[in-house]
Amino acid sequence: MLSRCSISAPYIAIVLLALIASTGLACAQVPVTDPCAPYPRNPQQREAWIKELIRSFGFADFHEPAVVRPTNQSAPYELVVQYSKGKKVAGCDVELRSYNGDLVGSTIRARPGDTLYIRLTNKLPDVTHHHPQDPHPADHDGDFSFNITNLHTHGLHTSPSGYGDNVFLEIRPEKYPGDPKATQLYRIHIPDKHPTGTFWYHAHFHGSTGVQVSSGMAGALIIEGGQDANGGLDAVPEIKAAEQKVFVLQQIRFGPDGKLEDFDTAIPDRQWSRNITVNGVFVPTIRIHPGEVQRWRFVHAGVEDNIALALDGHQLHEIAADGLALGRRVDWPAAEPSQEGVRELLLGPGYRSDVLVKAAPLAPGETSKEYFLRDGMLPAALSLQAATAAIRVAQSRAAFNAGDLIADIGNKPQRIIARVLIEGASRDMALPSGEELRDRVPSDLVPIRDEELTDAEQSVRFDGMSRRSCTPDGNCPICQTETPDCKLHFTSNERVFMPEHAPRVLKLGQASKWTITGDGIFPHPFHIHVNPFEVEREEPAKDGKMQQAKLWKDTIILPAGGQPKPIVIRSRYLDYEGEFVMHCHILGHEDMGMMERVKIAK
Numbered sequence: 001m002l003s004r005c006s007i008s009a010p011y012i013a014i015v016l017l018a019l020i021a022s023t024g025l026a027c028a029q030v031p032v033t034d035p036c037a038p039y040p041r042n043p044q045q046r047e048a049w050i051k052e053l054i055r056s057f058g059f060a061d062f063h064e065p066a067v068v069r070p071t072n073q074s075a076p077y078e079l080v081v082q083y084s085k086g087k088k089v090a091g092c093d094v095e096l097r098s099y100n101g102d103l104v105g106s107t108i109r110a111r112p113g114d115t116l117y118i119r120l121t122n123k124l125p126d127v128t129h130h131h132p133q134d135p136h137p138a139d140h141d142g143d144f145s146f147n148i149t150n151l152h153t154h155g156l157h158t159s160p161s162g163y164g165d166n167v168f169l170e171i172r173p174e175k176y177p178g179d180p181k182a183t184q185l186y187r188i189h190i191p192d193k194h195p196t197g198t199f200w201y202h203a204h205f206h207g208s209t210g211v212q213v214s215s216g217m218a219g220a221l222i223i224e225g226g227q228d229a230n231g232g233l234d235a236v237p238e239i240k241a242a243e244q245k246v247f248v249l250q251q252i253r254f255g256p257d258g259k260l261e262d263f264d265t266a267i268p269d270r271q272w273s274r275n276i277t278v279n280g281v282f283v284p285t286i287r288i289h290p291g292e293v294q295r296w297r298f299v300h301a302g303v304e305d306n307i308a309l310a311l312d313g314h315q316l317h318e319i320a321a322d323g324l325a326l327g328r329r330v331d332w333p334a335a336e337p338s339q340e341g342v343r344e345l346l347l348g349p350g351y352r353s354d355v356l357v358k359a360a361p362l363a364p365g366e367t368s369k370e371y372f373l374r375d376g377m378l379p380a381a382l383s384l385q386a387a388t389a390a391i392r393v394a395q396s397r398a399a400f401n402a403g404d405l406i407a408d409i410g411n412k413p414q415r416i417i418a419r420v421l422i423e424g425a426s427r428d429m430a431l432p433s434g435e436e437l438r439d440r441v442p443s444d445l446v447p448i449r450d451e452e453l454t455d456a457e458q459s460v461r462f463d464g465m466s467r468r469s470c471t472p473d474g475n476c477p478i479c480q481t482e483t484p485d486c487k488l489h490f491t492s493n494e495r496v497f498m499p500e501h502a503p504r505v506l507k508l509g510q511a512s513k514w515t516i517t518g519d520g521i522f523p524h525p526f527h528i529h530v531n532p533f534e535v536e537r538e539e540p541a542k543d544g545k546m547q548q549a550k551l552w553k554d555t556i557i558l559p560a561g562g563q564p565k566p567i568v569i570r571s572r573y574l575d576y577e578g579e580f581v582m583h584c585h586i587l588g589h590e591d592m593g594m595m596e597r598v599k600i601a602k
Contacts, residue, residue, distance in 0.1 A: 050415070506573045
C-alpha cells in the first residue's frame with residue numbers, strides 16, 4: 001500500500017510508477033518543517049507541500065464522530081462551547097473554538113416525533129471583537145464578540161421560534177459559574193412526518209458564524225426511522241443492508257500559531273486555504289470489502305469553496321440531496337484525472353448528499369487495492385478562490401470585465417479527501433434499482449403546480465462586487481465616488497443585514513416562486529431555513545449525458561461567470577409561523593451582511 005516516501009525501492013519499481021502518476025502523490029520536493037505554516041504561494045511548491053503533508057500526516061483510519069441521541073428531557077445533551085486542547089490538524093497543534101473540545105461535533109441521531117433536548121453552554125472567554133459587517137448592527141456597537149454563539153439545525157423542518165431553531169438567540173460567554181446568559185436549553189421538536197435523511201447543526205450567531213464554523217463547530221444530524229407513507233430510503237432492502245458512514249467535510253482554518261482569532265483568517269486569501277478534513281481527520285483511510293455496498297452520508301460543513309466530489313474507478317450513486325430522497329439513482333462518474341470534462345458531484349457549503357458506493361472487485365492475486373476520493377478541479381466560475389482574486393482586483397480599483405477576469409484566473413486545483421482501501425473477503429451486494437427508489441420522495445414533497453403559486457413572487461439578489469456607500473441603517477446604494485466610504489459590501493437586495501429591518505413576509509399554507517440572482521463573480525450558495533424548495537439542476541442521465549432534473553433542497557449555488565443567470569425555485573410554507581433568515585452560505589459573506597429576515601404569518 002502507498003503510505004510514505006520511504007517505501008523500499010523494489011516495491012516502488014513494481015507498484016508505484018503508474019499509481020503515482022494517477023494519484024499525483026509523487027514524493028514532494030518541499031519538506032514540511034512546520035505543518036502550521038501557511039501553504040506556499042507558488043502553485044508548484046504548494047502542491048508539493050500538500051503532497052508531503054499527506055505522506056507525513058495522512059492515512060489514519062477513518063473514524064465516525066461520537067453518536068448521541070438527545071431525546072430524553074430529563075437528561076439533555078450537554079453541548080459545551082470551549083477551546084479545543086491537544087488536537088492536531090494535519091500535524092499542526094491547534095487551539096480552536098469547539099463543541100466539547102473536539103474538532104467535529106458529535107453526530108445527533110433522532111426519529112420523527114422526537115424532541116431534541118440540547119443544553120448549550122458557552123465557556124469561551126468574555127472578550128470583545130470588531131464586527132465584520134460594515135456598518136455593523138447598532139446593538140453590537142462595542143458589544144460584539146466572536147465568542148457569542150447559538151445553534152441552528154440546518155435543513156430541519158421545525159419551528160424557528162422560542163427555544164427551537166431560533167438563530168436570533170444570543171448565548172454569551174460565561175462571566176461567572178451559573179451565568180444564565182451563558183446557557184440555553186434548546187427544545188427542538190421534529191414533526192411526526194419529518195423526512196428521514198442527512199441534516200446538520202452548527203453555530204449561527206450573526207458576525208461570528210464564519211469564525212466558529214471555520215473552527216469546527218458543526219456536526220451531522222441524522223433523522224432515521226419514521227412512518228412516512230412512501231417508506232423512505234431506510235426501508236429499501238439494498239440500502240438497509242449497507243453499512244453507513246458519515247463524512248463531515250470541514251474547511252478548518254488557523255494561522256501559523258494554530259489559532260483562529262480574526263475574521264481574515266476565517267475567510268482567507270489563498271495562502272490560508274488548507275485541505276479538507278473528514279470528521280476532523282486529514283486524508284483518512286476508508287476500508288471496504290470488494291463487492292460491498294456502503295452508504296456514505298456527506299455533509300459540506302465548510303465555509304467557503306465548493307467541492308467537486310469523485311472517487312477513482314467508481315461511480316457515486318446519489319440517492320438523496322440535502323437530506324431528501326431524489327426518487328431516482330443518479331450515477332455520478334468516476335474520477336479520471338487524465339480525462340477532460342468529467343462532471344463530478346458538486347457540493348456547495350451547506351449541501352448534503354447521500355451516495356451508495358459499490359467497491360470494485362480485486363483482480364486475481366490482489367489482496368488489496370487503493371483508490372482516492374477527490375475534490376476535483378473546478379472551473380473558475382465555481383471557485384471562491386478565483387472570485388477572491390477577482391475581488392482583490394476590484395478593490396484595487398483597476399478596470400476589468402467580470403466575464404473576462406473569471407476566464408483568466410484559472411481553475412481550482414484538485415485535492416485528495418481520503419484514501420479508499422479495498423481489501424478482505426469478497427461480498428456480492430446489490431445496488432437498488434431506479435424503480436425501487438422512484439416512490440421514496442417524502443410524501444409531503446409533491447411538485448408545486450402553477451395554480452398553487454398564490455403568494456407574492458419573491459426576488460433576491462446577492463451582490464459582493466458592487467461599490468456601495470452604506471448608511472447606518474444598512475441601506476447600500478451603488479456609488480461612483482473615490483471616497484473611502486464607497487467600497488465593496490456583501491448585500492442582499494442592496495442592504496446589509498440589520499435586525500431592525502422589516503422582514504420579508506410569506507403566508508402560511510401558501511406557495512410562491514422565487515427568482516434569485518448573484519453578482520456573476522462569486523458562486524453564492526443561497527440557503528433558507530425551515531422549508532425546503534423545489535429547483536432544477538444539471539445531472540447525468542442513464543446514458544451519461546447531462547440533463548435538467550427537479551429535486552428538493554434547502555441550499556443551492558447561484559451561477560457565476562459573466563452575466564448572472566437567475567435560479568428559479570418554488571417553496572411551500574407549511575406548519576410553522578415565525579421569523580428566521582435566508583442568506584449566503586459562504587458564511588463570511590453572511591457575517592458581512594448578505595442575509596435577510598423572513599417571516600411566515602397567517
